[in-house]
Amino acid sequence: MPAAHMRQPDRDAPVVPMQDGGDRLSGRMLGDELRAHRERRGYTLADAARVIRGSTSKISRMERGQSPVKYRDLNDLALFYGVSRQERALLDQLHQQTSNEDLFARFADVTPNYLKRLIRLERSADWITVYESRVVPGLLQTEDYARALTRMIELERSDNEVELIVGLRKQRQLMLGQRRPRFVALIWEKVLYQPYGPADMMAEQIRFLRDTHSAKNASVRILPEGFIAPPTSVFHMTFDEGQSQELAYSEHADGANYITNKTQLDRTRKLLDNLRANVYKAEENTEALKRAVAHWEGLAAEQPG
Template identity: 30%
Template sequence: MATPTIQRRRLGNALKRARDHANKTQDEAAVVIDAAASKISRLELGQSGIKLTDLALLLDLYGVSGEQADWMRDLARAGRQRGRWSGYRTVIPDWFRAYVDLEADASEIRWYQPEVVPGILQTESYIRAMNATAHPRITDEAVNRQVKVRLERQAVLDQPVTTLSFILSESALRRNIGDASIMQAQLIHLAEAAERPNVELQVLPFDAQTYGAAWIGFTILRFDHDATSDVVYVETYTDGDYLDSHDEVQAYTALWNRLQAAAMGQVESRNLIIRLADEKKARP
């Protein structure tokens, strides 16, 4: 079942199409529901839910009726439900909660990670070591909740209908998070993940012909294998940006294609990961 976040995005897209078809502006729609135009914008972006009474007014303005109207009302009801991750508010910040909903519903996900292993490929020991380094004062209880959430997110790996593509910088493989045994186990885990039929994993080597923006990590999410629904997620230290305009998505897709072309092939990448794991094992 799609999450409330996805249902809101679907409804938002449908509302925008209906408004465009009716040749109405956001200002005109806002007047009907006695709100600011910014509220219509948030609704169409899927950033907030809508009351059924407000939806009825918009549907009347746009001339939407019958099965289409029934479908949009169903989306509105589903979009107002609590999301799967709503019980983890102390662990998952508000700006990231939308991402984990999107991640769970995506049909294709592409990660580029320049410095650390992507969250859904991290081992428990690696997660704990990262928290100890980034948050030295964090409590054991908080760490345990972080681990639980991140491991639960990894269920997406077991969804055969989801295609997962990763490009990891060689730096992410060589950067020590924890001790040698933790890194060895993490590298072995990566090599095993690379064998999954729905996973494509490539390494961008140090000597690759990369581009100025290659230091920026990002994720491209696609839904129902429809490129027009793509969302790009870019995370900073304290926030996350969700980009879904055509130009922004195209720019990051082009960057992904350049990075993929510069990266090692899948077999060569897995061989490098195994070799690095062996090097960790050889250390005293």
């Protein structure tokens, strides 16, 4: 799109599509957005520079689209400017289109090494299957749900670090809108009713699962509450020819185990096959998600204010 025809993107749009050369145009648009937020709040270049521990000239270059914006700087400025959720979504989308910065380089300070390996593998997988009996899988968590869990588990993290962790979740979710990998989440029904925050937050999370269930490359399958569910989470990936064909992964409190041994992979595959065989049928699955949404929406309606 020629510069002369550039228009301000719709702030409600989840995606800002770009043509060739869009990275440069996105950079200018991202800079324009940051400058508008700064000026709207009455902050100076020096105010913004102190937030990112940089110089006024660096802020000026970022706002003109002449210098790349690091995700940590974007996160700190967005928090400082108090941007809304829709405004933040636009900033993140523009940053995604401008940045050649590696995903785990952007989040190095809050990403353990075992998770960096998982992120690399996710990008090249053909199929990803996740089983969870305790929480909604990370790739399907809404911002508020992810934020609540992070604050619950990562007690030593600052607010800025919590937002970076949530940002990493959001960036990983972008692959769900692509042709591959194809994604299947097997979730124990009790997870849908486990409160990790207020009822309206939980309603939003379950609606997201309900909507994701109908996506082209993703499927959410629910295991009935009466099913005796294994207590451990399982993450399983298969790959196209020319790479390692199969990999399983199990996360624990302070790390993760990657399973490549054939005997252990066979055991994991049998476990997942058994879980798939016990999920609700299609119509029952839809009804299970609808029931959970209605449950949380009902509780939210009863809450004062």
